[in-house]
Amino acid sequence: MPMEAYSIRTYTVFALLAVGVIMALASLAAGFTYHELSLTLRQSASTETIELQSNNLLRRLEEQTRDLALSIQRSSEFRDALTRRDTAQLEKYLNIQFHQYFVTADVIRLQKIYLYDEYLSFIVQSPEGLQVPAGEEICPGLITRAKRRHGPRRLQPIAEVCVYHEHPFHGIVVPIGGLKVSGYIAIISDPAWILRQIANDLGLPLHISLPNGENIYRSDNWPSATEEDATQLAQYTLHSSIFEPALNLTVAHALRPQDDELATAHLHVFAISAGALLLALLFSLVLLQSRVFLPLRRLHHQVTQGSPDRSTPLELPDTTGCGEIDDLVQAYSRLDGELRDARQVLQSLHFIDDLTELPNRSLFHDRLQQITFLSERNNGSFALLMMDLDRFREINETFGADCGDFLLQQVARRLSQELRKSDTVARLTDHDATRFGSDEFAIILPAIDNAQNAVIVAQKIQRLMEHPYSYADQAISLSMSIGIVIYPEHGTEPQTLLQRADIAMYQAKHQRQGFALYDTASENHSLSQLTMISDLRRAIEHSELHLVFQPKIQLKTLQLAGVEALVRWDHAQRGAIPLHSFIPLAEHTGLIKPLAKWVLAQAAQACVQLHQAGCQIHTAVNISVRNLFDSALPEVISAILDEFSLDSRWLHLELTESAIMSDSSNALRTLDALRQAGIRLVIDDFGTGQSSLATLKKLPVDEIKIDRSFILEMKQDNNDTAIVRSTIDLAHNMNLLVTAEGVDSAEIWRLLAAMGCDMAQGHYIAQAMPLPELLAWIANWRWGCVAGRDGQALQD
Amino acid sequence: MIAQRRFLLFVPLGLLLLLPALGWADPEIKSPEAIPGTTKVDAEGVIDLVNRINNLKIVDARISADRKQGYIEGSVSLPDIETDCTSLGKIITDKNIPLLFYCNGVKCGRSVKSVHVALQCGYTNVYWFRGGFEEWKNKGYPFVKD
Missing domain, CATH: 3.30.70.270 (Reverse transcriptase/Diguanylate cyclase domain)
Structure with a gap:
């Protein structure tokens, strides 16, 4: 299956998002683990706390029972009874203890008191307290342990928690008679009683039960069955001295407050990680955008904008700020150079015309x-x-x-x-x-x-x-x-x-x-041509040429519409040389380019002078088809216009019909470029060539000049009159202006005016003349110059 | 004025800060390991003496405030500051009767002082319980509180 291609940006965003999701999941998982761990930790901490607290309380019970034993044995009445072994008296005395302050104030839950002689042999027990079958003793192990001690150690009180009939008991043995031991007193109490204080000490609901599950004590605020789900229990099992389980102490933690805290913490962690992720995403995207994507796009643009034939080197940046892209740029640059070299080789090898497969x-x-x-x-x-x-x-x-x-x-x-x-x-x-x-x-x-x-x-x-x-x-x-x-x-x-x-x-x-x-016969002619070529070159360089101007008159208004500039060459030896003999020469030798340039510059200058003289008219210049082959012509013209600060609309170019019909695409391109630059194009000698008005329509032309041959014949030949009339009509239909050349009589003038011809030019109006004479002529021309925008007024 | 008052405030504060340093600098005063002319005993030695020697007199050299914390059963209170040949003589007439002195513990110099007085007064059978009430209580032996 073909893989779809996405941009690096898309891949990067996906990768970053994947990392982000993994991070978020990781933080969630960490949160859950932390939660579980914290619960476990709290449970074990609670268990330890219960243990510590119960040890403290048992120590306190030990002190209280020891103090009770000491207070009993200090009584001289009791000591006398002991010395006398007066069991009745002793029993009575021990029973009294069950009604003393310690017991009545519920400080100690007293279960039994035993008395022993100095050898730890049983003497008497309290009749009150727990009833025990004859021959049995609560915590018998305690006395056994006490007996195992000898010497001064017997003076030390000994205490323990024992299990008797599945119930826990706390027992302590204390010597009687100070340093000279005359007996021992054992006090058995209920440890569960004092352990209830754990609930108060820890501020938590407490449940005390026997190892068999029997309930001993349960706090009032112990969670109900419905609350159990939201409760965490921590249990500590109190063991007897011989490590039997004696009591289960359980505290309950409500989970909800802590859960809420955890959830908040969780949310915070999640939000922070999401925020950090977004920031990282944004930062990396910005970085990638500036360091990778933009340089890549720019590179793509530069590579695709290169000249199609790879003739000019690619404009590639020196450095993009990204090492890999720089490498790419270098590779492109190398490739571009190689391509250019290869193309040159190919070009040099290309000698065949593709179309005909003939040599080129x-x-x-x-x-x-x-x-x-x-x-x-x-x-x-x-x-x-x-x-x-x-x-x-x-x-x-x-x-x-x-x-x-x-x-x-x-x-x-x-x-x-x-x-x-x-x-x-x-x-x-x-x-x-x-x-x-x-x-x-x-x-x-x-x-x-x-x-x-x-x-x-x-x-x-x-x-x-x-x-x-x-x-x-x-x-x-x-x-x-x-x-x-x-x-x-x-x-x-x-x-x-x-x-x-x-x-x-x-x-x-x-x-x-x-x-x-x-024609070998024209060898001489061509020899003379050769000298003329050098003469022409010199003439252009030394300005032996000059321009004359023939006025063009608007037939309707009689105003001066423009002038046609014509070049004249007064040869030092040969005198005036006619146009038709040196223009073809210039065309064939390439001198036509400098010639045209010189004429254009002179005409532009003259036009400026006319404008300065207050006559806003155009100047038309004849150019050769050879000039059109020169693709630099539009640039040359615009440079000249710039030099004289002349608007392009004041310059008209006159071309022969054959020139404009030339089947050269180069010439057409040049014409288009000139027209784009705002220069008006005029077809000269219209009617002599082979073109029709129909083909003319496709060309970038503004005006036609009907050839003088038609105009001159109008008087004699009705056909010519018809041709001129229809040409004018057709041209007008195509939005073209029409100028008649060779107007040499009032009769023709009137005919043309009747036909609606736009402009006329000829001996009848004025000869071509140098600029100073033209200026004088204009000054005397009664109807003045065309005002306003040229052409616009004529068409209206 | 305000600045001066603040300065004055710093003086007691500074002294307070110095207090732990002073305590640290003061070496811990302990009783001598042994006193010539006497027999040093520990808690078990005391119990042994009590069981062996019937006419043993145990003297509590502490002041009454300390004694209120508890005392060894059968001991007589005679604070060191009140101890001289006369006050001793009131308790023990025969200078050959065994005498045992104790006070709070090894850091307490009272029993040492009393022992020296007893020796000077010519008592011949003097015992010194160097560990004192601290050792007694720590070892869990029975004591009495009034």
């Missing part, structure tokens, strides 16, 4: 490097094909990610089947990247010495891909864009080859021609 980007780069070295040594050549699937993102969105995965697997299979074993087919995934969106494949074709052969392979691949794929009873067609480079014709470094294959692939995609060979 790492392995591909490795192979590329290898074949580059090899070809360099052998003066050989090879071809590098870079390809990706067209409209893969749309397929993913339409049919789902499972379908996307399926297609990637199918593509991989067809490629592997078609190509030679010696060719390398790889899916360009990073081992730690998410699978989603990576539809790039690359092929190395060794020993291809001219471009024509590579083109043949590319065409073959294209044909291969053209067969529809069957997924869930649907036929899906795919096409690929392939970029081709040849070693050493197009480059000798792997990096250059990859870059140029990429360029060729984009060219192929752009021109929708399926494949493209890297």
